[in-house]
Amino acid sequence: MERLRRAFLEFDRRFGGAEPPPRVQVFLARHPVATGVVGGVVSGLLCAWALSAFDDLGLMLQAVLWGLGAGLFFWLLCRFERRRQAHYERTGGWRSAPLSPVAHEALPLWLEGVLWISSWSICTALLWLAGQLRDPPRSWLWSAVYAGILIIAGWAARLVRERGRR
Secondary structure (H helix, E strand, O other): OHHHHHHHHHHHHHOOOOOOOOHHHHHHHHOHHHHHHHHHHHHHHHHHHHHOOOOOHHHHHHHHHHHHHHHHHHHHHHHHHHHHHHHHHHHOOOOOOOOOOOOOOOOOHHHHHHHHHHHHHHHHHHHHHHHOOOOOOOOHHHHHHHHHHHHHHHHHHHHHHHHHHO
16 A cells, blocks of 8 residues: 555656645645535536436435535545645645745735625626526526536636736
8 A cells, every 4th residue: 555655646746746736725625524515515406407306306316415425525535635735745845936926916805705706696697687588487596507607717717817927
């Protein structure tokens, strides 16, 4: 088992594992239970939505079991990542790079959360209103899911654009 662990760490180090991880990766590794719960709930809801299980009890049970399994899988991945990060911190494997100066003033975390929730709420309402033009009309759940996808896609596009400028 020790040989397998050493082989994984050598493979990881060779492909950039000794570099300091991003803050999001450190946060997720430090909170494995919360990550597992959120990941399990989101994947369970997506499974229930894909199976149209909100009316059928048997399909809903399958979606719940899928979410439970996905949550356990996310929890396990976070635990492994936490151990990997602890190994590199313990052995001094992080090659510390100088901190890059912040190009713009970052918003406080609470304000950024309020902005995300308000953007999602407005987008949900607009999608629901647009969905009422269809026959049969779209549901609130449909609007909320697609609004979340739109908000996350916009955030990802902005992040890619900002990283491209560096």
